[in-house]
Amino acid sequence: MNKSMPARTKCYKILSVAVIILLAIVFAFPLYWIVTGSFKTAKAINATVPQWWPSEWVMTNYDKLFSRQYAPLWSLSIPFTKITFAGPEVPAAIRWLLNTVFMAVVAMGLTCATAAMAGYALAKKRFIGRTLLFSLIVCAMALPKQVILIPLLREMSMLKMYNTIWAVILPIVGWPFGVFLIKQFAEGIPGEMMEAARIDGASEWKTFTNVALPMIKPGIGALAIFTFINSWNDYFMQLIMLTSTDTLTISLGIAKLQAENSTDFGLIMAGAALAAVPIIIVFLVFQKYFTKGITMGAVKG
Numbered sequence: 116m117n118k119s120m121p122a123r124t125k126c127y128k129i130l131s132v133a134v135i136i137l138l139a140i141v142f143a144f145p146l147y148w149i150v151t152g153s154f155k156t157a158k159a160i161n162a163t164v165p166q167w168w169p170s171e172w173v174m175t176n177y178d179k180l181f182s183r184q185y186a187p188l189w190s191l192s193i194p195f196t197k198i199t200f201a202g203p204e205v206p207a208a209i210r211w212l213l214n215t216v217f218m219a220v221v222a223m224g225l226t227c228a229t230a231a232m233a234g235y236a237l238a239k240k241r242f243i244g245r246t247l248l249f250s251l252i253v254c255a256m257a258l259p260k261q262v263i264l265i266p267l268l269r270e271m272s273m274l275k276m277y278n279t280i281w282a283v284i285l286p287i288v289g290w291p292f293g294v295f296l297i298k299q300f301a302e303g304i305p306g307e308m309m310e311a312a313r314i315d316g317a318s319e320w321k322t323f324t325n326v327a328l329p330m331i332k333p334g335i336g337a338l339a340i341f342t343f344i345n346s347w348n349d350y351f352m353q354l355i356m357l358t359s360t361d362t363l364t365i366s367l368g369i370a371k372l373q374a375e376n377s378t379d380f381g382l383i384m385a386g387a388a389l390a391a392v393p394i395i396i397v398f399l400v401f402q403k404y405f406t407k408g409i410t411m412g413a414v415k416g
Contacts, residue, residue, distance in 0.1 A: 149387045153177065156171055156173055157380075157381055160381050179379070180208050208386065211364055211368035215364040219347045221284050222288065226288050227293070230294050231328065234295075249298070253291070271285075279362060280357075301327060309326055312325065340397065365386065372386060
């Protein structure tokens, strides 16, 4: 029986790898189809028999994507005035992509910063109302975004931020899930290390940055990916808050192109392929922290 165990283990590993490869192919196939489809001709895309590999590689779809509409590369408005400085005209798709990258990166940074401080305070500080506050945060996680849409819309209008990229960024910053996630990681920080830092004369800020922050770094890495993807794919909020061409995100831009060119699937695939590039880059950069964060969370149960 002992001699058969290595064989069983080997078969189990082979089967596991085969299943993982199969699942990877299934999940990666839509991306493959979009990328290859963006280089196909209209005839090949609409063919009855699908072409799994383009017989003719063309750049027509990307030429149309970068030539249909134009917008300023950047624009800067002076608060409380009607003065606006605009950059040079570029293809609208480039402006849409820059808007989305700026929105996702800023939202990711602000969310990670606020969640790290709030989660650390809720985990390691004892103050009146701490349990109630955390309970409200957990309840907010179950609150649908549609419920607070009208108050958010009125708030952004009163702050003169409607139809600006900040109207999409600021509602994401106070993400309850981020506070909840970081709090769970901060619970694992040994109290002895924090006490030793205070005995050595470290201030509260130094204790947080030098002791707590390095220990919750995997959780922050996982939260960074979650926040980036969440803000990037938040089509509903973008649709409500953004209207003009120079403030659109890449998702809204693709939807606008789809409405104007309902049968031009090559153009739509080119836009979707362009939108997928930053997501892939961010995941590759934070993959180590993401995997470690998920693993640590699973071990903690």
